[in-house]
Structures are given as structure tokens and as C-alpha cells.
Amino acid sequence: MEYWKDENEPIKAFVKLFEAAMVDAELTGGLKKVNQLILFDYTEDGPNCSFWVDCRKGELKVGPGKPAEPPDMTMSLSADDAHRSWSNKLNPVMAITRKKIRVKGSATGLLKLAPKLKKVAAIYVTVLKDLGWEDKILA
Amino acid sequence: MNGNTGKIINVDLGKGSIETELLPEEYYTKYIGGSGLAAKLFWERGNISADPLSPEAMLIFMNGPFAGLKLSGASRNSVAGRSPLTGNWGDSSCGGYFAPELRYAGYDGIIIKGKAEKPSMLLIEDEKINILPAPEYWGKGTEEVNKAIKNKYGKNYRVLVIGPAGENLVKYSIILNEGHHAFGRAGFGAVMGSKNLKAIVVKAAGKNMNLADPEKYEELRAELNPKIKEALASDVMRENGTAANLEGGVVSGDVPIRNFTSNYWEEMGQELNGGILTEKYLTKRRVCAYCSIACKRVVEVKEGPFAIPEGPGPEYETITALGSLIGSMDLAAVCKASRVCNDIGIDTISAGGTIAWAMEAFEKGDITENETGGIKLLWGDMATVIDKILPDIAARKGKLGILLSEGSLAAALKTGKDSVNYTVQCKGLEVPMHDPRGGGHGLALAYAVSPRGACHVASPMLFMEMGACFYPEIGFEYELEPMTDENKAETAVIAVALGAIENSACFCQFADREIAIPEWVGLFNSVAGYNWDASDMMKAGTRVFYLKRLINYLFGRTAKDDALTPRMLEPARDGEPEGVFINFEGMKNKFYELMDMDTVKGIPSIKKLEEYGMGVEAKRVWRET
Ligand code: SF4
Numbered sequence: 001m002e003y004w005k006d007e008n009e010p011i012k013a014f015v016k017l018f019e020a021a022m023v024d025a026e027l028t029g030g031l032k033k034v035n036q037l038i039l040f041d042y043t044e045d046g047p048n049c050s051f052w053v054d055c056r057k058g059e060l061k062v063g064p065g066k067p068a069e070p071p072d073m074t075m076s077l078s079a080d081d082a083h084r085s086w087s088n089k090l091n092p093v094m095a096i097t098r099k100k101i102r103v104k105g106s107a108t109g110l111l112k113l114a115p116k117l118k119k120v121a122a123i124y125v126t127v128l129k130d131l132g133w134e135d136k137i138l139a
Numbered sequence: 140m141n142g143n144t145g146k147i148i149n150v151d152l153g154k155g156s157i158e159t160e161l162l163p164e165e166y167y168t169k170y171i172g173g174s175g176l177a178a179k180l181f182w183e184r185g186n187i188s189a190d191p192l193s194p195e196a197m198l199i200f201m202n203g204p205f206a207g208l209k210l211s212g213a214s215r216n217s218v219a220g221r222s223p224l225t226g227n228w229g230d231s232s233c234g235g236y237f238a239p240e241l242r243y244a245g246y247d248g249i250i251i252k253g254k255a256e257k258p259s260m261l262l263i264e265d266e267k268i269n270i271l272p273a274p275e276y277w278g279k280g281t282e283e284v285n286k287a288i289k290n291k292y293g294k295n296y297r298v299l300v301i302g303p304a305g306e307n308l309v310k311y312s313i314i315l316n317e318g319h320h321a322f323g324r325a326g327f328g329a330v331m332g333s334k335n336l337k338a339i340v341v342k343a344a345g346k347n348m349n350l351a352d353p354e355k356y357e358e359l360r361a362e363l364n365p366k367i368k369e370a371l372a373s374d375v376m377r378e379n380g381t382a383a384n385l386e387g388g389v390v391s392g393d394v395p396i397r398n399f400t401s402n403y404w405e406e407m408g409q410e411l412n413g414g415i416l417t418e419k420y421l422t423k424r425r426v427c428a429y430c431s432i433a434c435k436r437v438v439e440v441k442e443g444p445f446a447i448p449e450g451p452g453p454e455y456e457t458i459t460a461l462g463s464l465i466g467s468m469d470l471a472a473v474c475k476a477s478r479v480c481n482d483i484g485i486d487t488i489s490a491g492g493t494i495a496w497a498m499e500a501f502e503k504g505d506i507t508e509n510e511t512g513g514i515k516l517l518w519g520d521m522a523t524v525i526d527k528i529l530p531d532i533a534a535r536k537g538k539l540g541i542l543l544s545e546g547s548l549a550a551a552l553k554t555g556k557d558s559v560n561y562t563v564q565c566k567g568l569e570v571p572m573h574d575p576r577g578g579g580h581g582l583a584l585a586y587a588v589s590p591r592g593a594c595h596v597a598s599p600m601l602f603m604e605m606g607a608c609f610y611p612e613i614g615f616e617y618e619l620e621p622m623t624d625e626n627k628a629e630t631a632v633i634a635v636a637l638g639a640i641e642n643s644a645c646f647c648q649f650a651d652r653e654i655a656i657p658e659w660v661g662l663f664n665s666v667a668g669y670n671w672d673a674s675d676m677m678k679a680g681t682r683v684f685y686l687k688r689l690i691n692y693l694f695g696r697t698a699k700d701d702a703l704t705p706r707m708l709e710p711a712r713d714g715e716p717e718g719v720f721i722n723f724e725g726m727k728n729k730f731y732e733l734m735d736m737d738t739v740k741g742i743p744s745i746k747k748l749e750e751y752g753m754g755v756e757a758k759r760v761w762r763e764t
Binding site: 091092093094095096097098103107108110111112114115118 | 371374375377378379383384386387389390408412413414417605606607608609618
């Protein structure tokens with residue numbers, strides 16, 4: 001991995017990112033409308049390198065690892081590409097075209113999720129700073 | 140001949156004559172088929188000085204080599220000739236079911252000239268081709284006529300029909316297949332109307348076709364059909380139609396709002412997107428022949444002021460043109476307006492663009508109730524649009540109906556003041572529903588240099604900027620940043636060739652995104668035996684682009700017409716692209732340089748044309764120098 005020391009680092013950053021997003025009422029409202037259980041799967045970089053976001057039933061939860069129930073949608077990519085993506089340095093459509101991102105499951109969910117992820121990404125730099133990981137911020 | 144039948148039908152409605160003709164194979168290897176081959180035939184046989192609505196005007200329908208081959212997205216057809224809306228070269232593509240049937244009947248295309256004395260229809264049943272009187276259909280809507288023809292001849296007879304708008308020569312009239320699939324752009328419904336031709340009907344007895352290498356083709360088909368079907372984008376469109384990502388488009392600033400005066404309207408994105416259409420009104424999904432994507436919608440609005448029975452539903456362009464562009468986020472109203480446009484037979488993009496211009500003109504006071512005949516034009520007033528404006532346009536009735544029936548540019552020229560500046564068109568064709576200021580700056584260039592005028596399907600630029608294409612074999616393996624001019628001219632050089640290939644092969648842009656360059660070449664070779672490599676194929680695409688440019692030059696169009704109106708080029712006022720400037724002239728100059736096009740005439744140099752085997756064509760356009 002180019003940006004991460006081990007498989008725990010990216011998950012720590014991304015879970016914190018969603019926890020930070022939950023503070024924003026508008027963003028939380030938007031994510032709840034997605035109404036899906038989503039698995040972000042980076043296991044190509046380590047068996048525990050994944051986290052999930054559950055925005056079903058009007059709630060919003062996030063956690064490391066795999067969810068207890070089968071996800072509605074799984075996005076698989078490398079932890080480095082995930083970092084580029086949250087840093088707005090990876091065009092997701094291009095990444096899908098070139099098979100860097102693989103999506104399994106609900107297409108509807110993906111389309112509902114995509115505009116919201118852009119808003120989540122807007123706070124990624126702050127999250128990295130809070131974690132003391134300024135060195136990971138991409139210019 | 141392999142793949143193509145090599146045979147076309149020549150119809151002279153004035154003389155009542157019908158002849159079939161075999162075309163030389165070289166026409167196909169040089170110009171492929173579809174709109175490329177149509178351009179070749181127009182170049183040779185078209186009367187350049189003829190008014191597009193005169194009997195001398197040529198109306199050309201042309202298949203691509205893959206029609207009927209049971210390959211997803213490959214069974215479309217092109218209509219072409221001189222556009223009555225723009226006065227330039229025009230072509231328009233249609234899915235549906237006409238192309239394969241024409242192919243099975245033994246023909247690649249139809250050229251129609253002359254004017255029938257009375258309302259007529261053309262009936263093609265293999266070798267039996269007849270011009271029949273059709274007064275009973277004249278004056279009627281497309282839905283009724285489509286049904287009546289199918290009742291009379293059989294449900295498997297494939298029908299092209301025009302509505303009252305085409306009969307009344309509304310400049311952006313459509314030709315509709317099976318009541319659902321449209322040759323939407325550039326006004327060829329009016330050309331049919333001007334020829335007193337209400338419908339074209341085709342039925343074949345068999346499905347015989349010769350292929351150059353049937354085994355190789357079957358191998359390719361077996362790979363491509365599942366690949367197209369299972370692609371994420373296909374899944375998305377099957378689920379929620381072509382408006383599936385409308386909300387995402389709003390976020391990036393791609394979706395035009397109120398005549399392109401705004402690039403952001405969050406609630407509208409939440410109300411008009413394809414997911415909402417699915418949830419609220421979808422009853423069925425429909426396909427074009429042999430396509431596994433099934434992006435077409437069938438909808439029913441059960442109640443409310445805009446209730447409509449089950450029938451064809453709107454796709455992205457229509458939802459936006461008859462929704463956000465005219466200030467509405469009422470999806471039921473959009474469904475109804477779309478249905479009305481289908482039935483009267485007008486293009487939803489040009490209708491929306493023209494009405495949006497009129498609404499802004501009314502707001503500014505450039506047109507008043509004096510010019511509208513007492514009609515108030517207010518953003519989002521869908522009842523007036525549906526009950527009054529659209530029917531009046533189709534009938535060319537009342538002051539406003541007459542004014543708007545000619546399209547936005549003609550209406551603005553008549554209105555004067557500075558109203559041309561806020562038309563959103565290029566070469567007279569209303570801009571489709573992707574705003575380059577938010578969708579990608581390369582799209583501005585693609586709109587401007589497209590021979591038919593502002594067109595998002597003339598090339599895959601939109602998809603290339605978005606990141607949905609990857610063609611390392613022809614040098615497109617780099618990433619584009621949509622909101623800059625970087626590499627856009629270079630990309631446009633590839634894009635115009637690819638677009639010409641797609642439109643000549645009559646392949647749907649949604650389906651062919653999954654086809655890699657070696658697969659494209661494999662298809663042409665296994666089906667038609669062209670024996671191409673990638674560079675031969677790209678050369679044919681560029682040749683088609685050049686030829687359409689030459690035709691426009693004969694119509695008097697030059698480099699200065701590769702322009703966008705001030706509204707398109709002013710920085711966006713809100714949303715993601717707010718304040719961003721498009722370096723349009725920079726991209727255009729670079730494109731001209733790379734394509735070796737003359738910066739005044741707007742056509743390629745003699746040397747370039749000769750390099751593309753177009754020495755004869757070069758002489759015709761360059762002879763005065
Ligand atoms: S993707 Fe849609 S428009 Fe294209 S051929 Fe298939 S059904 Fe028709």
C-alpha cells in the first residue's frame with residue numbers, strides 16, 4: 001500500500017469519516033434516504049480491511065469489518081484507491097470502467113449513494129487532520 | 140455482399156416510381172452505413188439548393204451493417220438529409236424495430252424524393268413495394284395511426300409514422316416507430332410531411348442474412364451480449380432508465396435549469412430522477428430490437444391533473460427538456476407533456492428548448508402578451524404548456540404557436556432585441572440536456588463542431604470526459620478533468636471519428652460503451668468482411684465526419700458557424716461550475732489545427748482530404764482556389 005502502514009489505518013480513517021458525516025444533519029438525512037446496507041470492501045489489502053455503512057430503517061450506523069447481514073451493495077477496491085477517491089483524486093466512473101472499482105448489488109442504491117459520497121468526501125481532509133495524518137493529505 | 144444487403148430502394152413520390160438499386164461495395168468500406176453512407180449518397184445525388192421541404196429534397200433512411208444481427212444496441216436506423224430546422228446537414232438515429240425488418244426484407248436503405256399528390260404511405264413487403272393512398276390517417280396522432288396500421292396489416296408490420304406536426308411542417312417534427320421510438324432531431328418528420336408521406340411500413344417474410352465469417356461473428360456475439368447486459372451502466376439504466384443518474388447530474392451541474400440560467404436545483408434532482416419515475420409511474424420496461432439493456436420506460440399516471448393511461452414514458456432528455464429546462468419538477472406533468480409530444484410528433488428537446496427560450500423572453504419583456512396572443516408564459520406552468528402551447532405548435536395555430544413552430548433561433552431572430560443571445564442552440568439545433576459548463580468543457584467543443592449542430596450523440600465526448608471510455612488501442616488511455624480544456628481538442632479528434640463510426644454503424648451509445656476497439660474491428664470484419672484494422676476503422680470514421688463538414692460547406696456553413704451562443708459560454712451562476720470559464724476558442728483552434736481544417740472555410744485541406752481518399756470531394760469544395 002502506498003498510503004497506509006497497515007490494513008487498520010484506512011478503516012480507522014474511513015469509519016471516522018462517516019462518524020464525522022453523521023454530525024451533519026443534512027448529510028445524515030441524505031444518507032438515510034439511500035436505505036441500503038453497504039459494504040466497502042478493501043480486502044485485497046488485508047482480510048480485515050473493510051467497513052460497512054447501514055442506512056436502512058431511518059438509521060445510520062457505521063462499523064469496521066463485515067456486516068452481520070448480507071449487504072445490499074458491495075464496493076470493492078484497493079485501500080489506496082479508496083484514499084484517492086475520498087480525496088477527490090480518483091474519478092469513480094473511470095475507476096469502474098477500468099475495473100479498479102467493482103460494484104455488486106443494487107444499482108439503484110449506487111445511484112442514490114454517489115451524490116452523497118461526494119459530500120462525505122468534502123470533510124475527508126478535516127478527518128485526516130483530526131487523526132494527525134496531515135502527511136496523507138493529497139495535494 | 141456480406142453483412143449489408145447492398146440494396147436500397149429509390150422512391151419518387153411525385154412520379155409514383157419505385158426502383159431498387161445495388162450500391163458499390165466501396166461505398167460501404169469508405170462510409171460504413173447509417174448516417175455516413177447517407178451522407179455519401181446525399182453528396183452525390185442531393186440537390187444542394189433545394190429547400191428541405193420542397194419535393195426535390197432527399198429523405199434518406201439507412202441501416203448500419205449490424206441491423207437484425209441479434210446484438211444488443213446494434214439494430215438502429217438513421218434518417219438523414221437537409222434539416223428543415225437548421226438548413227444544414229441533419230441526421231437522426233432511432234432504435235425500435237424498423238431497422239431489422241428493413242434488413243430482413245432485403246434492403247439497407249430507402250431514398251425518397253418528390254411529393255405525393257395526396258396523403259400516402261409506403262408499404263414494403265420484401266420485393267413488393269407500393270405507394271398507397273392514406274387519407275384516412277392524415278390529421279391523426281401517431282398513436283392512433285400506429286395502432287390502425289397494425290390492426291390493418293398485422294402487429295409485426297413495423298411502422299414509421301409522423302404526427303400532425305409533421306403534416307403541418309413544424310420544423311422540429313419527429314418520425315416515430317412503433318409509437319415509442321423516435322427519429323427525434325433535426326425535423327425529418329416535416330420532410331415526410333412535405334412529401335405527403337404519413338407512414339412507412341415494412342414486413343419481411345424471412346430473416347436471411349449473409350455474413351463474411353458467421354462463426355467468428357457468433358463467437359463475438361456470445362461474448363458481447365452478456366458483457367453489455369451485465370455492465371453496471373446497463374443495470375442502472377434497466378432499473379431506472381436513462382434518467383437514473385439525473386440527481387448526480389444536478390450535483391455536477393450538468394442538468395440545465397430554466398433555459399440554462401442555473402446549474403443547481405437540488406429538489407428538482409430528487410423529484411425528476413429515474414428512480415422516482417420507477418417508483419411512482421413505471422409499469423413496464425421496453426427494449427429496442429435485440430437489446431438486453433431495456434432502458435425504455437412504459438408509464439401510467441393514475442390520477443391528478445396530469446393523469447395518462449399506460450404508454451410510452453419519457454427518457455432523460457425529455458424529462459429534463461420538459462421539466463427543469465422550463466422550470467418544472469412535476470414528473471407527472473413531464474410524463475404527460477412527453478406523451479403529447481409523441482402523439483403530435485415533435486422533438487421534446489427542441490420543443491423544451493424553444494419554450495424555455497420563450498419563457499425567458501416573456502420574463503424579460505422581449506415578448507409580451509401581444510406576441511403570444513394573450514398567453515402568459517411562466518416558468519413551470521405545465522398546464523399551459525400541455526393544454527395550449529404544444530397543441531398550438533403542432534397545429535401552427537395562434538401567434539405563439541406559429542412563432543415557436545420554427546424553433547428557438549428563428550423565433551429569436553423574428554423577436555429581435557438581444558434574444559438570440561439567450562437561445563441555447565448551435566447551428567440552429569437546440570442544445571441537448573447536458574450543460575458543458577457542468578458536464579464537461581469538451582462537450583462545448585463537441586456541440587460546436589458537430590455537423591448537425593448541438594448534439595450529444597454525434598460523438599462520445601460526454602462519456603469520455605466522464606471516464607466511461609477506455610480505448611488504449613487508439614490512444615485514449617488518459618484521464619480527463621471535465622471542468623478544464625486540457626486535452627479536450629486531442630480527445631475530440633478521436634471522439635468525432637468514434638461518433639461517426641457509431642452513427643454509421645447505427646449502434647446505440649449506451650450499449651457500445653462496452654465494446655473495445657478490437658471487438659469493433661472484429662464485428663466489421665466478421666459481419667461485412669471489411670478486412671480492417673483499428674486504423675482503417677478510425678479513418679473511415681474521420682472520413683464520414685469530414686464529408687458531413689463538406690456538405691455543410693456547400694450549404695454555406697463555415698468555421699464561424701462552429702459557435703455557441705453567449706448563454707452557453709457565460710460562466711455558470713451557481714452550482715458546482717459556478718464562475719468557471721470555458722476556453723472555447725482555445726479548444727476550437729487546437730481542434731482545427733489537429734484536424735487540418737481551414738479556419739475560415741471550416742473544411743479540411745486538400746492534402747488532408749486526399750490522405751483520406753477524398754480527392755474528388757476536395758476538388759468540388761476547393762475548386763475556386
Ligand atoms: S440501450 Fe435503450 S435506447 Fe439503446 S438500444 Fe437498448 S433499449 Fe434501445
